[in-house]
Amino acid sequence: MAASTPVVESPKTRIMMGVNESSMKGYPHASISSKSAFEWTINKIIQSNTSGFKLLFLHVQTPDEDDLPINMHLNNLSLLPHGGRGRGRRAVEAWDSPKGVSGFDDVDSIYASPEDFRDANRRDKIKGAHLLEYFVKRSHEIGVACEAWVKKGDPKEVICHEVKRIQPDLLVVGNRGLGPFQRVFVGTVSEFCVKHCECPVVTIKRSANETPQDPVDD
Amino acid sequence: MAASTPVVESPKTRIMMGVNESSMKGYPHASISSKSAFEWTINKIIQSNTSGFKLLFLHVQTPDEDDLPINMHLNNLSLLPHGGRGRGRRAVEAWDSPKGVSGFDDVDSIYASPEDFRDANRRDKIKGAHLLEYFVKRSHEIGVACEAWVKKGDPKEVICHEVKRIQPDLLVVGNRGLGPFQRVFVGTVSEFCVKHCECPVVTIKRSANETPQDPVDD
Numbered sequence: 545m546a547a548s549t550p551v552v553e554s555p556k557t558r559i560m561m562g563v564n565e566s567s568m569k570g571y572p573h574a575s576i577s578s579k580s581a582f583e584w585t586i587n588k589i590i591q592s593n594t595s596g597f598k599l600l601f602l603h604v605q606t607p608d609e610d611d612l613p614i615n616m617h618l619n620n621l622s623l624l625p626h627g628g629r630g631r632g633r634r635a636v637e638a639w640d641s642p643k644g645v646s647g648f649d650d651v652d653s654i655y656a657s658p659e660d661f662r663d664a665n666r667r668d669k670i671k672g673a674h675l676l677e678y679f680v681k682r683s684h685e686i687g688v689a690c691e692a693w694v695k696k697g698d699p700k701e702v703i704c705h706e707v708k709r710i711q712p713d714l715l716v717v718g719n720r721g722l723g724p725f726q727r728v729f730v731g732t733v734s735e736f737c738v739k740h741c742e743c744p745v746v747t748i749k750r751s752a753n754e755t756p757q758d759p760v761d762d
Numbered sequence: 763m764a765a766s767t768p769v770v771e772s773p774k775t776r777i778m779m780g781v782n783e784s785s786m787k788g789y790p791h792a793s794i795s796s797k798s799a800f801e802w803t804i805n806k807i808i809q810s811n812t813s814g815f816k817l818l819f820l821h822v823q824t825p826d827e828d829d830l831p832i833n834m835h836l837n838n839l840s841l842l843p844h845g846g847r848g849r850g851r852r853a854v855e856a857w858d859s860p861k862g863v864s865g866f867d868d869v870d871s872i873y874a875s876p877e878d879f880r881d882a883n884r885r886d887k888i889k890g891a892h893l894l895e896y897f898v899k900r901s902h903e904i905g906v907a908c909e910a911w912v913k914k915g916d917p918k919e920v921i922c923h924e925v926k927r928i929q930p931d932l933l934v935v936g937n938r939g940l941g942p943f944q945r946v947f948v949g950t951v952s953e954f955c956v957k958h959c960e961c962p963v964v965t966i967k968r969s970a971n972e973t974p975q976d977p978v979d980d
Contacts, residue, residue, distance in 0.1 A: 557806045584962065588775045588931045593811035713806045714964070738956055744802065746932070746964040 556689065559585060560600040560712035560743075562703045562733065565675050568761045574678050575762040576755075577718025581748040582679060585716050586686060594687040601679045601692040602706055603672050604699040669694065700736035707741045714744050720762050721749035774907065777803060778818040778930035778961075780921050780951065783893050786979045792896050793980040794973075795936025799966040800897060803934050804904060812905040819897045819910040820924055821890050822917040887912065918954035925959045932962050938980050939967035 563578040574582075590597050672694035683690040695702045707715055719734040734747040756762070781796040792800075808815050890912035901908040913920045925933055937952040952965040974980070
């Protein structure tokens, strides 16, 4: 072959990473297991071969009743996710309870107009952007190409849907490494993805020394 | 830092690969799914970064009653794996049947002395070496460091045990990509490893165009 033959670069391996926020109060931003999954990918897979990979960060926000305008909330019960929990849920129960509106004692904020939805959406976007900023910043420092999205819905279903659409070479998801008993109550996105996503999936557990006091936290 | 500071190489990522033989008659050597898993690892993970990885090939041979001396077999039923199948099993059933020794009609070879065990072991070793030769040769061509072992036992249990002992950074196993109905009868080593191995595990399915007529074959 002539020496001038251009070097044909093989396509980058596209790794999708499902990332989520920490559930711990006062623990800001990315969850421990998301960070572990990211660091494992960088250290064990990408290493110094940064030009061979592209990272696709996907953060799926669950519609959270805490952020819904309470008035709209109470008038639009269909908006409640199945098994809704948290303050909003308790407010609904209180509204239906014999004690009437006393439930509002338990509510941090009251929203009353359609604009509040816009505000909630904006706040969600900011939260999502904040989370993704961590991973995008780290990727840029390391020198690996990346993209990041925020989507709304059920994380496990949205991740599998995006895998089908984008067809990454590998999906990496974090996992709290809970025992079967704890898993029953928490459910794990990673188990669902291993079973249903149409691409190779690897789940990365937190290391033992990073497990918080309550292992269900992350 | 001084320009003479030696470059500290980070340790190689150690990828264990569970590999097995093809179950198809006349299809020699490595199974389709083992080959798919190997090619995926080379093309998508290692790429040109061959010095950053070490491959550990593990082939687990199931004690196969076809290769056991029939006399010893019949006198040492504890040697039969649970749910033993194939010619040896049928011979045992025939021995116990009212028709007596007519079961021998169904047997290819009859062994009678302890030396036959040695021969069977030697034959197993040759089969295992032959399988591993494929992967070791390919790894050398590509320029990636590797090691290969043959072990005896239940593949899923031996793989998990070796993971615990060797602590690889990643375990890659092939998978026939069977539906749940077919899986019930075949069982899958990969599902067991995903659940029980103490390291990140990725399973690689055969591509659709490599699926043989009977998908249970591999």
